[in-house]
C-alpha cells in the first residue's frame with residue numbers, strides 16, 4: 556500500500572542538507588525533514604486537513620497553558636517513569652502509530668521500535684505499516700513492550716485475525732482508531748500529487764476532473780462503517796481482554812462512553828488530518844475536567860496532537876493524561892534512522908526533566924492541575940475550572 560519513495564529521491568547521509576548534529580529541539584527535526592526529504596514525502600507527513608486549522612491549533616493550544624512553579628523544594632533524582640495501560644515505561648511520552656513512515660526512511664517502523672526499546676518508552680505500532688506484524692515484534696528488545704493499533708476493516712474478519720495474531724506476538728495493549736471512517740481532505744498532500752502528475756504530462760479531462768476528492772497518497776484499506784459503541788466493544792472483547800483505548804475521542808461525552816464500555820479514551824484528532832477545526836486534546840482534557848472528572852479515576856486518558864516540547868508533555872500530565880503521544884515529530888526524526896528517533900527521545904526526556912525540576916517536582920505523580928493555568932481566563936475562575 557505504502558507508496559515507495561524511489562531510492563534516487565531519498566537523500567543519503569552525505570547529501571542531507573541539514574545534519575542530525577545541528578538539531579537541538581523537536582521543531583528542528585521538522586525543518587530538517589522539509590529540507591532533506593523529497594517534497595512529496597514531506598507533504599504527506601506534514602499535511603493536515605483542508606486549511607490545517609486543527610493541525611495548527613493542536614500546537615498552539617498547548618502554549619495557552621502557563622505553569623505555576625514551586626520553588627525551594629529539594630530536587631534530587633527525577634523519576635520520569637509512568638505506567639501506561641498497566642505497563643511501566645521510562646517516560647510518559649510515546650511514539651504514535653503512523654502509516655507511511657516508510658516515506659521518512661526505508662526502515663522507519665523498525666527503527667522506531669528499536670529506538671523506543673533502547674530508551675524503554677512505548678511504541679504504539681501502526682497496523683498500516685509496510686512491515687509485517689511478525690517483523691515488528693521481532694524488532695523488540697527482550698524486555699520491551701509494544702502496543703498495537705487497528706482500524707476496523709470493512710471485512711471485520713481480517714481485523715479479527717490481525718488482533719488475534721497481535722495477541723500471540725505479545726502486544727500488550729490495543730487502540731481502535733475511530734476518527735478516520737473516511738479520509739480527511741489533505742490538500743497539501745493532494746497538491747503535490749497533482750503537480751507531480753501534471754509534470755509527467757498526465758492531463759485530466761476538465762469536465763471529469765475530481766482530483767480535489769483524491770485519497771491521501773498513502774492508501775488505507777476500506778473501513779468498516781457499521782460499528783457503534785456496543786458492537787465495536789463487544790467484537791473486540793470477544794477477541795481479547797487486554798486493555799483497549801479508543802483513539803480519536805474529541806468530546807467529553809464520548810470519553811464518558813469509553814469509560815462506560817470499559818475502554819480508555821485516547822484524545823486525538825489524528826494530528827489535524829481528519830476533521831479540520833476539530834478540538835485539540837487540551838480542550839477536550841479541560842472540558843472533561845469540568846464535565847466528567849470521574850473518567851480520570853476510572854480510565855487512563857491518552858492524548859496526542861501538536862506536542863513539540865517536554866513542557867507540553869508535562870502540561871498534559873498535569874491535566875490528567877497518563878500517556879502523551881507524538882506522531883510527526885518521530886516521523887521527522889526517523890528520517891535520520893534509529894539515531895534520529897533516539898535523539899528525539901533524548902531531547903524530550905531532557906526537556907521533561909528540566910520542566911519537572913523547575914516546577915519543583917521529582918516525580919510525575921506529584922503533578923496535578925494546580926501547576927498550570929490559562930492566563931486568558933481570570934485566574935480565580937480558572938483554578939476552579941481546572
Ligand SMILES: Cc1cc2nc3c(=O)[nH]c(=O)nc-3n(C[C@H](O)[C@H](O)[C@H](O)COP(=O)(O)O)c2cc1C
Nearest residue numbers: 600651652653654732825826859860861881882883
Ligand atoms: C503521516 C501520519 C500517518 C498517520 N497514520 C496513522 C494511522 O495509520 N493510524 C492512526 O491511528 N493514526 C495515524 N496518524 C495519527 C497519529 O497516530 C497521531 O494521532 C498524530 O500524528 C498526533 O499528532 P502530531 O503529529 O501532531 O503529533 C498518522 C499521523 C501522521 C502524521
